[in-house]
Amino acid sequence: MPELPALPSILELVFLAVALLTAVGALVVVLSPNLFHSALGLAATFFGVAAVYITAEAEFVGVSQVLVYVGAISTLIAFAIMLTRGMMYGTTSQRNRQSGTAAMIAALMFVVLTALMNAIPWPKAGEPITDGEAIIARLGSMFVNEYVVPFVLLALLLLVALAGAIVLARDRK
Amino acid sequence: MLSQYGFILILSGIAMIIPVAAITIGHLLGPRRPDPIKNATYESGVETIGDTWVQFRAQYYLIALIFLIFDVEVIFLYPIAIAYQNLSLFSVMAAVTFVLILLLGLFLEWRKGALEWK
Amino acid sequence: MMTWSDILTDVQMRLGAPPELEPLARAIAYFIGAFMLVNGALVLALILIWVTRKVVSRIQDRIGPNRIGPYGLFQTVADVLKLLSKEDIRPDNADQIAYVLAPILSVFPVLMTLAVITFAPGFVGVDLNIGVLYLVALGSIGIMAALMAGWSSNNKYALLAGFRVVAQLLAYEIPMVLAMLAPVMLAGTMRTQEIARAQALYLGPINLGLGWFVFLLPGAFIIYFISALAEAEQTPFDLLEAESELIAGFHIEYSGMKFAMFFLAQFLNAFFLGAIAVMLFLGSWQGPFADQIPLLGPFYFLVKTFLVYGAIQWVRGTFPRLRIDQMMSFAWKVLVPLVLSLILAQMIIMKLPIPTWIGYLLILVANIGVVALMLRLMTRYLKQESVGTKRSFTPKSLIGTMAPVNQVGD
Numbered sequence: 050m051p052e053l054p055a056l057p058s059i060l061e062l063v064f065l066a067v068a069l070l071t072a073v074g075a076l077v078v079v080l081s082p083n084l085f086h087s088a089l090g091l092a093a094t095f096f097g098v099a100a101v102y103i104t105a106e107a108e109f110v111g112v113s114q115v116l117v118y119v120g121a122i123s124t125l126i127a128f129a130i131m132l133t134r135g136m137m138y139g140t141t142s143q144r145n146r147q148s149g150t151a152a153m154i155a156a157l158m159f160v161v162l163t164a165l166m167n168a169i170p171w172p173k174a175g176e177p178i179t180d181g182e183a184i185i186a187r188l189g190s191m192f193v194n195e196y197v198v199p200f201v202l203l204a205l206l207l208l209v210a211l212a213g214a215i216v217l218a219r220d221r222k
Numbered sequence: 223m224l225s226q227y228g229f230i231l232i233l234s235g236i237a238m239i240i241p242v243a244a245i246t247i248g249h250l251l252g253p254r255r256p257d258p259i260k261n262a263t264y265e266s267g268v269e270t271i272g273d274t275w276v277q278f279r280a281q282y283y284l285i286a287l288i289f290l291i292f293d294v295e296v297i298f299l300y301p302i303a304i305a306y307q308n309l310s311l312f313s314v315m316a317a318v319t320f321v322l323i324l325l326l327g328l329f330l331e332w333r334k335g336a337l338e339w340k
Numbered sequence: 341m342m343t344w345s346d347i348l349t350d351v352q353m354r355l356g357a358p359p360e361l362e363p364l365a366r367a368i369a370y371f372i373g374a375f376m377l378v379n380g381a382l383v384l385a386l387i388l389i390w391v392t393r394k395v396v397s398r399i400q401d402r403i404g405p406n407r408i409g410p411y412g413l414f415q416t417v418a419d420v421l422k423l424l425s426k427e428d429i430r431p432d433n434a435d436q437i438a439y440v441l442a443p444i445l446s447v448f449p450v451l452m453t454l455a456v457i458t459f460a461p462g463f464v465g466v467d468l469n470i471g472v473l474y475l476v477a478l479g480s481i482g483i484m485a486a487l488m489a490g491w492s493s494n495n496k497y498a499l500l501a502g503f504r505v506v507a508q509l510l511a512y513e514i515p516m517v518l519a520m521l522a523p524v525m526l527a528g529t530m531r532t533q534e535i536a537r538a539q540a541l542y543l544g545p546i547n548l549g550l551g552w553f554v555f556l557l558p559g560a561f562i563i564y565f566i567s568a569l570a571e572a573e574q575t576p577f578d579l580l581e582a583e584s585e586l587i588a589g590f591h592i593e594y595s596g597m598k599f600a601m602f603f604l605a606q607f608l609n610a611f612f613l614g615a616i617a618v619m620l621f622l623g624s625w626q627g628p629f630a631d632q633i634p635l636l637g638p639f640y641f642l643v644k645t646f647l648v649y650g651a652i653q654w655v656r657g658t659f660p661r662l663r664i665d666q667m668m669s670f671a672w673k674v675l676v677p678l679v680l681s682l683i684l685a686q687m688i689i690m691k692l693p694i695p696t697w698i699g700y701l702l703i704l705v706a707n708i709g710v711v712a713l714m715l716r717l718m719t720r721y722l723k724q725e726s727v728g729t730k731r732s733f734t735p736k737s738l739i740g741t742m743a744p745v746n747q748v749g750d
Binding site: 254282288292303 | 366676
């Protein structure tokens with residue numbers, strides 16, 4: 050009897066579905082003539098990425114992805130789109146004079162990324178992580194022990210972003 | 223542990239199907255008499271004049287931006303809170319500095335009037 | 341379902357299924373569990389709507405629904421049947437995809453919170469090790485749904501209302517999330533079951549079950565309660581759907597079952613935010629003898645959650661609405677600084693080299709200080725508001741004005 054190929058495990062099936070969702074969302078972002086649909090597609094893509102994180106057992110990152118990207122950044126982008134009146138007046142055109150160059154660069158980028166992904170020695174999947182709690186506790190302690198300098202720099206970066214928001218407010222007036 | 227998310231996946235499937243089913247049943251059961259006046263947009267009984275375009279004030283964008291910044295702060299505070307019992311004094315000071323810098327940022331926003339009028 | 345899904349899988353195994361199908365058995369167990377949870381939530385929604393209408397109507401000195409079924413219990417069923425039979429109106433130029441997706445996306449995160457709610461000592465959907473953060477993330481999905489609903493209706497007023505709802509939700513999400521950080525820091529975990537177990541009070545070997553976090557963190561509880569009121573769009577924060585204002589907010593153009601979905605999402609959201617308050621602050625299923633008698637756990641939980649829900653409706657019937665600018669400045673200028681200083685105080689106190697019970701006492705003091713400060717700020721602000729509305733002259737007689745008789749020119 051010929052050897053049947055191994056059935057994909059449930060994890061692989063789920064990953065496939067999630068990756069499909071992400072890809073479809075990304076395609077909607079790029080190809081949709083309606084700007085708001087693009088924003089919605091972006092939110093769907095963010096969701097898909099969060100699900101990919103979760104299948105990779107990086108649950109904390111997945112949940113923060115939903116919290117920050119789907120919650121805050123999608124609304125921010127939607128608001129930014131609404132600030133431009135173009136959305137209200139129907140559709141935007143898909144092509145412009147640089148379509149040819151863009152297509153070539155996209156194809157080249159695809160080739161480079163694929164080559165890169167093949168060249169990286171990805172570690173094999175180990176045993177499933179059992180003690181998830183300790184991981185987050187370790188993450189927290191790493192924030193303030195090993196990586197304390199980037200951590201405080203992050204706070205300063207957020208402060209700068211807040212200052213930038215003030216500048217934005219003043220310009221509008 | 224990953225099987226826990228299997229439960230979440232199944233729950234999300236059910237949580238999606240139930241409203242879709244409810245809306246579909248409502249769609250099938252209701253009468254269907256499309257009428258140009260019924261389908262027109264609602265404006266307190268008056269005909270709409272002009273395109274649907276609303277003056278979008280920049281305050282909305284600002285609020286979303288400030289929310290984003292504090293959201294990122296929250297993301298970092300949660301793991302620190304969990305690891306808090308076993309942290310050394312130095313780490314605690316780093317965490318306190320983090321919160322203080324953001325409190326300063328909020329205060330700055332307040333003084334410059336970015337939190338006004340909404 | 342951690343324990344009983346294992347039991348179910350066991351049963352399926354014993355019924356003779358081969359061991360490779362174990363994931364399938366587990367999936368079926370999960371499906372049954374999730375299905376029961378969701379159905380329970382839907383039935384709960386019917387009860388909740390009845391409770392709301394009765395409580396609010398009694399506060400407003402009227403009887404409320406009492407015709408259909410004993411004490412009007414079947415009123416909600418009748419309403420659902422009515423909404424089912426409404427015509428499915430699609431407005432012109434409405435963005436069809438977003439228009440239909442918005443109510444679905446509004447119900448979705450609310451039903452997803454069921455996964456981490458701890459009803460009883462062994463009984464939780466999944467004890468995620470990021471339980472609390474999961475709840476927070478679900479809140480932010482609802483924001484997108486509101487935005488979609490407002491935009492897709494192609495209606496100026498719906499759009500405007502949609503913006504305001506999103507601004508309100510964003511503003512109050514931060515104090516809510518930070519207030520939820522306080523018990524997480526105290527318990528040292530994000531798992532909802534662990535937080536429930538951390539609220540036990542041991543007197544020797546007996547668990548009195550009264551070590552609720554609200555006794556240590558009343559300030560965080562109050563801040564959470566206020567922010568949850570705003571997130572659930574209940575009075576005093578329901579400007580967006582005040583029956584007498586802006587018609588019906590961002591769901592002007594929705595009718596029939598789609599409207600019912602928004603309605604359902606709102607009620608369930610209010611209930612589950614109350615359930616989260618119970619889980620984090622009011623001791624979840626903890627109570628005297630909860631460990632010994634298994635049924636007492638979920639009983640305590642439900643009683644406490646219904647009390648909180650009743651309190652939310654009580655506030656709804658009692659307080660007047662806030663204007664949107666009052667609402668936003670209250671969030672950013674009062675709640676966020678207060679909760680941040682609370683967290684700061686808690687961080688510092690927890691690391692002082694003092695015995696634990698003094699630490700707890702200091703945290704309690706800090707919380708009460710925060711509450712007092714909040715009340716002072718609120719009264720000061722209210723005084724400013726009433727200064728602005730003083731009369732500029734005193735009329736000679738009150739005939740023709742709307743003032744009550746014994747109030748002359750204050």
